[in-house]
Amino acid sequence: MMAFLKLLARNRLALAGLIVMSIVVILAIITPLLPLADPDVTDTANRFKPPFSQEALLGTDHLGRDLLSRLMYGTRLSLAVGFAAAIIAATIGAAIGIIAGFYGGRTDNIIMRGVDMLMAFPYILLALAIVAALGPGLMNALIAVAAVNIPFFARNIRGITVGIAHKEFVDAARLAGMNDARIILTEILPNVIPVIVIAMSTTIGWMILETAGLSFLGLGSQPPQADLGSMLGEARSALITNPHTSIVPGAMILIIVMAINLLGDGVRDALDPRLKSGALERPMPTTRVQRTTEVPAAEGDPILALQKLKTQFHVKDRVYKAVGGVSLKVHPGECLGIIGESGSGKSVTALSVMGLVASPPGVITGGAVRFKGEDLIGAPYETLRSLRGEKVAYIFQDPLATLHPLYTIGQQLVEAVQSHHKTSRDEARTLAIELLKSVRIPNAENRIDSYPHEMSGGMRQRVGIAMALANDPEVIIADEPTTALDVTVQAQILSLLNDLRHERGLAIVFITHDFGVVAQLCDRVAVMYAGRIVEQGTTQEILDVPAHPYTKKLMECVPELGGGRRRLEAIPGLPPVVDKLPAGCAFADRCHKVQPACREGRLELAPYNGRHLVRCKFPETTQQELAQ
Numbered sequence: 001m002m003a004f005l006k007l008l009a010r011n012r013l014a015l016a017g018l019i020v021m022s023i024v025v026i027l028a029i030i031t032p033l034l035p036l037a038d039p040d041v042t043d044t045a046n047r048f049k050p051p052f053s054q055e056a057l058l059g060t061d062h063l064g065r066d067l068l069s070r071l072m073y074g075t076r077l078s079l080a081v082g083f084a085a086a087i088i089a090a091t092i093g094a095a096i097g098i099i100a101g102f103y104g105g106r107t108d109n110i111i112m113r114g115v116d117m118l119m120a121f122p123y124i125l126l127a128l129a130i131v132a133a134l135g136p137g138l139m140n141a142l143i144a145v146a147a148v149n150i151p152f153f154a155r156n157i158r159g160i161t162v163g164i165a166h167k168e169f170v171d172a173a174r175l176a177g178m179n180d181a182r183i184i185l186t187e188i189l190p191n192v193i194p195v196i197v198i199a200m201s202t203t204i205g206w207m208i209l210e211t212a213g214l215s216f217l218g219l220g221s222q223p224p225q226a227d228l229g230s231m232l233g234e235a236r237s238a239l240i241t242n243p244h245t246s247i248v249p250g251a252m253i254l255i256i257v258m259a260i261n262l263l264g265d266g267v268r269d270a271l272d273p274r275l276k277s278g279a280l281e282r283p284m285p286t287t288r289v290q291r292t293t294e295v296p297a298a299e300g301d302p303i304l305a306l307q308k309l310k311t312q313f314h315v316k317d318r319v320y321k322a323v324g325g326v327s328l329k330v331h332p333g334e335c336l337g338i339i340g341e342s343g344s345g346k347s348v349t350a351l352s353v354m355g356l357v358a359s360p361p362g363v364i365t366g367g368a369v370r371f372k373g374e375d376l377i378g379a380p381y382e383t384l385r386s387l388r389g390e391k392v393a394y395i396f397q398d399p400l401a402t403l404h405p406l407y408t409i410g411q412q413l414v415e416a417v418q419s420h421h422k423t424s425r426d427e428a429r430t431l432a433i434e435l436l437k438s439v440r441i442p443n444a445e446n447r448i449d450s451y452p453h454e455m456s457g458g459m460r461q462r463v464g465i466a467m468a469l470a471n472d473p474e475v476i477i478a479d480e481p482t483t484a485l486d487v488t489v490q491a492q493i494l495s496l497l498n499d500l501r502h503e504r505g506l507a508i509v510f511i512t513h514d515f516g517v518v519a520q521l522c523d524r525v526a527v528m529y530a531g532r533i534v535e536q537g538t539t540q541e542i543l544d545v546p547a548h549p550y551t552k553k554l555m556e557c558v559p560e561l562g563g564g565r566r567r568l569e570a571i572p573g574l575p576p577v578v579d580k581l582p583a584g585c586a587f588a589d590r591c592h593k594v595q596p597a598c599r600e601g602r603l604e605l606a607p608y609n610g611r612h613l614v615r616c617k618f619p620e621t622t623q624q625e626l627a628q
């Protein structure tokens, strides 16, 4: 609740609306307690007194009634009727919408055609017809206003419910044996309540206006009872001669409706969960950079070099050090593996390269990323944009989430090509078919017109790879591209990537948590833990003599085909949370060789066996043992 108010308060206009509305509502509630004149007592001797006259602050109307008193009681009544109509319309409309959306099929058809019939009549005409049928009176006006707004809620909520009713968590609830009523109450309703509140907050203003409209026409509140609409209606005949009698209720309607609408917009923004973490800010096109020191260029001639890269997430007053000083190099034609448990910072490292970490909350706080020697951290957006996909391409884990569901894969491949090269549509399409063939999609000429949902997971992943290859990049960063696939498809994709790097001299950064995959594809490996590299060396060295206890444990997690009966080891405990990293070795709490010395001081990545680097005080095999 506090968080909600805080978010709301960031929107100045909404805050102003909230303050105005609170004052109006509080005044309306305490009206009977205030020392006001009786709003219905007529005093024809004192007709049309101007505002600020004695005993009548806002003047009097055509029957000499105190306008201030009538305004207060009228506001009270108008607000009460408006809110009541909104709540009734929202409750009934949402119930209809949920039932139609949840059951679908014929139920949906019958209900929604009924709703359509209501919607076919012009809004105010329908309200007039209802009041005409029921007879004039405030209660009937309320019913009419609520009734004409029900279709709006029903349509809105039905749409949302249809989307939710087919989600996996609803299926899971069904599998758990819940009945429909319980599913609607515990699974669907919590998801639609924010939408109902949003729809209500944006329509309450309308409902107050509509009620006022009916009263204005004499169909709502009946004399002598005052509401804002009837006050306007009665003042109509004196509009020119005594304008204050119209201005007083008119200004109040304006204030209320404006305040409610501003507040409603703010509520809508603050309730949208997608806007919560980003706090209503637009994500920036590149990751924010807050770097104090420059890093000198890397030695050798790598195509891509990460140097002491530090990426953090600044969430409120917490700092998550997702990447804490990572240095890596890849050369053309080389494949570098990054391996580590889930949450060790692999993806954030990969995304930092092209400034793709979402900001807020991501911030690159130090280090450099050099592509062919040029530092990309803090480079202008245009530079990064021209490199993204053209020179450095990504393959992501979940291709269904990265492919657009409404375009065919052909359209998306053509777009990928055309965003960097001026080619005709036909040429791009021919190229796209070539690409699909190169990733071994059978029958590429026909499959190019398929939508992502028409393909299997392995095929979609291959489309993802084809898209990464579209502009013949020099570096491919593959973030767990095979994790969601079965082993046979995985093997095909690995051999495909392997061929490509030999054929095209592609440099590959391959992220995985599976040592089996690393062994098949990578020349060198970096092992990550809690945002840092704990061991780095050639694949052979690391597979032969893993130095860090963590590396050894990771390898023991991999089953071997035909490797005899061996217990598969799991690593006890969980990776540390990266906003409070312990001193010394981050792995200490889970390590079987831990010593008191491990928990002190800073631990550096030190040479261990030739070019092999390790960040551990007590490696698995000591230097002496190695020498023997």
Ligand code: ADP
Residues within 6 Å of the ligand: 313, 315, 320, 322, 340, 341, 342, 343, 344, 345, 346, 347, 348, 349, 361, 577, 578
């Ligand atoms: P993985 O190695 O599985 O790819 P990630 O690189 O995705 O791990 O995440 C590294 C760390 O960064 C994790 O501890 C994660 O909790 C944290 N992290 C990732 N995204 C955010 C975010 N938007 N806000 C805060 N922390 C994040």
Ligand code: MG
Residues within 6 Å of the ligand: 343, 346, 347, 348, 479, 480
């Ligand atoms: Mg990841």
